[in-house]
Amino acid sequence: MTAWDNIDAELHRRRLGWQWLADRLEMTIQRVANWKVRGVPAKHLRQIAEILQPISIDEIEGVQSKPPTTVSGWPFPLVDESRYRNLRPEIQGYLQSELNALIKSVESLKPNKYAER
Numbered sequence: 320m321t322a323w324d325n326i327d328a329e330l331h332r333r334r335l336g337w338q339w340l341a342d343r344l345e346m347t348i349q350r351v352a353n354w355k356v357r358g359v360p361a362k363h364l365r366q367i368a369e370i371l372q373p374i375s376i377d378e379i380e381g382v383q384s385k386p387p388t389t390v391s392g393w394p395f396p397l398v399d400e401s402r403y404r405n406l407r408p409e410i411q412g413y414l415q416s417e418l419n420a421l422i423k424s425v426e427s428l429k430p431n432k433y434a435e436r
Contacts, residue, residue, distance in 0.1 A: 322359040
């Protein structure tokens, strides 16, 4: 799905129209309607996300949102925390440094798309 599709679906779910969004963006309905063909300009995604809170920019763009953290605060719900905690400290350090390197690598690819907003 495109950002247009996701925004349209959210407006429909809330029983709001494009005119409502255009008014909040202080734009004409024609300008907003053009996004269906041309795509939603990246410079407007943050503003749209603020208007449609709690929807995030990632959700608008169709990027899978981060899984929620567990109650314990463990930030990787797809990784068994107890397995990680059972590793030797030097292995934990190695994994953390590899994760940092991976994050830097991803950020260098498309910093605007993957950085926290």
